[in-house]
Amino acid sequence: MKILTLTLTLFLLTHSAVAQDAADALRSSMADKNFVTLERIDRDALQELCSKPRTAAIDPEAAASIRQAALESVPEPGNADYLGDWARGEAIASNGRGLQYSDNPDQANGGNCYACHQLDPDELAYGTLGPSLAGYGARGQSPAMLQYTWAKLWNTHAYNVCSHMPRFGAAGILTEQQLRDVMAFLFAPESPVNRNLTP
Amino acid sequence: MRRFSNTILTGLPMLLWALSALADTDGVFDEYRAMFGDENPAIFVIDEGEELWLTAAGPKAVTLENCDLGLGPGVVEGAYAQLPRYFQDAQRVQDLESRLEYCMIHLQGRSAADIHARPYSLRGDLGTEMEALVAWIAEQSRGLPIAPGQAHVQERNAYALGESLFYYRAGPHDFSCATCHGQSGKRIRLQALPDLTGHDGAAEAYSSWPAYRISQGLVRTMGWRMRDCFRQQRMPELIMGSEASVALQTYLAVNAAGAAMAAPGLKR
Numbered sequence: 001m002k003i004l005t006l007t008l009t010l011f012l013l014t015h016s017a018v019a020q021d022a023a024d025a026l027r028s029s030m031a032d033k034n035f036v037t038l039e040r041i042d043r044d045a046l047q048e049l050c051s052k053p054r055t056a057a058i059d060p061e062a063a064a065s066i067r068q069a070a071l072e073s074v075p076e077p078g079n080a081d082y083l084g085d086w087a088r089g090e091a092i093a094s095n096g097r098g099l100q101y102s103d104n105p106d107q108a109n110g111g112n113c114y115a116c117h118q119l120d121p122d123e124l125a126y127g128t129l130g131p132s133l134a135g136y137g138a139r140g141q142s143p144a145m146l147q148y149t150w151a152k153l154w155n156t157h158a159y160n161v162c163s164h165m166p167r168f169g170a171a172g173i174l175t176e177q178q179l180r181d182v183m184a185f186l187f188a189p190e191s192p193v194n195r196n197l198t199p
Numbered sequence: 200m201r202r203f204s205n206t207i208l209t210g211l212p213m214l215l216w217a218l219s220a221l222a223d224t225d226g227v228f229d230e231y232r233a234m235f236g237d238e239n240p241a242i243f244v245i246d247e248g249e250e251l252w253l254t255a256a257g258p259k260a261v262t263l264e265n266c267d268l269g270l271g272p273g274v275v276e277g278a279y280a281q282l283p284r285y286f287q288d289a290q291r292v293q294d295l296e297s298r299l300e301y302c303m304i305h306l307q308g309r310s311a312a313d314i315h316a317r318p319y320s321l322r323g324d325l326g327t328e329m330e331a332l333v334a335w336i337a338e339q340s341r342g343l344p345i346a347p348g349q350a351h352v353q354e355r356n357a358y359a360l361g362e363s364l365f366y367y368r369a370g371p372h373d374f375s376c377a378t379c380h381g382q383s384g385k386r387i388r389l390q391a392l393p394d395l396t397g398h399d400g401a402a403e404a405y406s407s408w409p410a411y412r413i414s415q416g417l418v419r420t421m422g423w424r425m426r427d428c429f430r431q432q433r434m435p436e437l438i439m440g441s442e443a444s445v446a447l448q449t450y451l452a453v454n455a456a457g458a459a460m461a462a463p464g465l466k467r
Contacts, residue, residue, distance in 0.1 A: 022363040026434075029441030036435050040370045047368045053396070054381055096388075099371050099433045115387045127387040129379065166372040173371055 022051075033101040046070075050162035063161040070158040074151045074169070077176055082146040082183050089185030090192065092178050093119055099173065109173050111182055116165070119185070120192035130165060136186045137194035149186060153179055241334055241411040241463035244326055244418045248335025251328055257307025266302035268295070268336065269348075279340035280460050283357065283449045284348030292348075292357040294448045295333055296422045297440030318439040319423045326417055329439070333409050333420045337462040344459055345405060347452040354449065361450025364443055365396070370433035376447075379428075390467070401454035407464030414467055421448055 026041045043051070046066055049058065095110025097103045113119060118132035139145060151158045154169030168174045174182070185191050252263045252275070268278035269286070283294040289301050296318070303309045318329045348354045368375040376395065379387060383394035393400035408421040419427075425444050426437040437444055 021360060022367050025360055025364065025442045025446065026367070029438055029443035030429075030435040031438055033436035036433070038435055040434055043367075043369050047373055050373070051363075051366050051368045051375060053366055054377065100430050101436060102430060125388045128385050129382075129387065129392075164373075164378045166374075171371045171373070 035105045036099075036101040046157060052162075058162060066157055066161050067159075070155040070161075070170070071151065074154045074158060075176075077150065077180060082150055082180060083187060084177060084180030084182075084184045086181070086184040086188040086191040088178075089181035089183065090120070092174065092182050093185055108175075108178070111168060111174055111178070113182070120196055122192065122196045133186060133193065135194055135197045137189060137191065138197075141187060146183070146187070149183060150179070153182065239411055239463060239465050240416075241338075241409075241418050241465075244331050244334045244411070245338050245463070246335075247326070248331035248333070251331055252335065257303065257309040259306065259308040261306055263299070263302055263306065263332075265306060266299070268298055275336055275339045277340055277343050279337040279462070280343040281346050281348065283354075283445050283452060285351040285353045291442075292351075292353050292445055292449060294422065294440065294445045295336060296329060296420060297445060299329065299332055300440050315439060319420070319426065320415075320417050322415060324417070330409070330418045330420060330423075334418045334463050337409050337460065340460040341462070342459050344457050345402070345452055345455045347449060347456065349453060357446045357449040358453050360442070361446035361448070364447055365450055372433050374432045376428065376432070379431075395451060395454065398454055398456075398458075401451050402458030405451045405455035406458050406461045407466070409462050410464035410466045412466050418463060419466075421451075 023041055023043070027038055030038060030041065032038060049062055049066060052058065092108075092111045093113035096112040096115055097107065098109025098112075113133075114123065114125065115127045116130040118126040118128075118134050119136075121134045148159070152165075153174075155167045156163040156165040157167070166173055168182075169176070169179055186193055188194065255262050265272045267273075267286075267288075268275065269281055269284050270276075270278050279295060282298070283292050285292050286298065286301070288305075289298075291297075293301065300311065300314050303314055304311060314329075317327060320327050320330060349358065365376045365380075368378070375381075379385075379392050380395040380400070383397070383400060385392045385394075393404045395401050395404060405421070408424055409418055411417070412419050422437075422439050422444050425447050426439070429435075429437045
């Protein structure tokens with residue numbers, strides 16, 4: 001991880017004149033609010049690499065090392081138990097709160113999956129920034145499928161560098177238990193994600 | 200007219216605010232819009248803004264009538280549409296909010312701390328001085344083409360900074376403005392998200408702010424919109440009129456250039 005950060009830092013140094021201005025401008029333009037401090041302006045190597053227009057090319061070597069580091073950093077869930085309680089997972093997927101300065105830091109964060117994905121086909125208030133996940137369980141329940149989805153939720157850049165989905169596990173947005181619950185919401189046959197499909 | 204509206208001003212926003220509690224869903228928004236037709240409740244805030252412009256205030260007890268919004272002292276008509284721009288006296292690019300702050304400090308002798316104490320309403324407030332002034336001044340540009348300054352090097356630097364801020368990914372969710380506003384035809388839950396990187400999306404958005412927000416019963420400014428989107432981005436609180444706020448508004452205004460101003464708009 002250290003070496004990766006170093007390589008990326010070297011790579012970014014040559015590209016970062018305006019980026020540095022941007023960080024400085026933000027530091028002088030923002031104020032701490034409740035539990036949210038100016039530290040949030042600081043970016044890690046991945047954030048810096050991905051702060052580019054969608055159409056801009058990403059250096060393939062930097063992307064490859066990000067992908068590798070992301071993949072290697074994904075922990076296995078305890079007892080290789082990927083699936084928790086789908087009903088709790090549904091609540092987490094619907095909850096958009098957490099980590100905004102207007103949120104109560106004593107309450108558990110939500111995953112806000114509905115902001116970007118269709119899930120339960122009967123829920124009409126879903127966003128379209130990400131693909132529909134309705135009927136996700138029908139894509140298969142193999143160990144490979146569970147591992148892929150777990151890693152995708154833990155650190156989306158393991159499969160798609162500069163994805164616009166949050167790193168729910170790696171960034172500490174959701175706990176392991178919450179992620180297991182969300183997994184169950186995606187995979188359990190009784191979950192509305194899979195149950196409510198119109199034939 | 201102004202006296203009259205001032206007396207109903209105290210009661211009406213309360214009523215609107217009560218109504219607004221019902222208006223959080225889009226269906227109710229449509230009904231509400233049908234009910235009001237072209238009658239944007241911002242009209243009352245506009246009147247209040249004009250009144251505030253003409254009211255002596257601050258230690259120097261003078262009005263804002265000599266404030267130069269870019270077209271000469273006291274010229275309000277068309278001023279909003281040509282902002283943000285570089286001001287020689289302030290030696291920086293300013294949006295309307297930072298320009299008003301400049302005039303409040305330099306003409307009226309007021310302190311920055313005083314102006315920044317509560318520039319934007321909290322939910323349930325009846326509106327701030329800044330919101331009323333911005334509503335009135337923006338309304339005086341209705342129908343005029345958006346034409347922010349880009350001749351001065353600092354104005355072009357502000358655009359470049361705004362663009363890099365738009366793509367700046369940070370915070371626990373790794374969001375940038377582009378995460379939510381970088382593609383067309385997308386939505387978050389049920390709310391449509393304009394693509395602000397292109398002319399059409401930027402024009403529709405930029406021309407309609409400041410706006411009356413039905414769900415909040417208040418006029419909100421573009422500076423507030425920037426602050427609230429940074430909140431959703433899990434970032435710290437954006438300071439009114441700050442370099443980043445002005446740069447982002449410059450980026451949006453230049454992308455929107457040529458479209459006709461239509462503010463105050465009416466929003467969910």
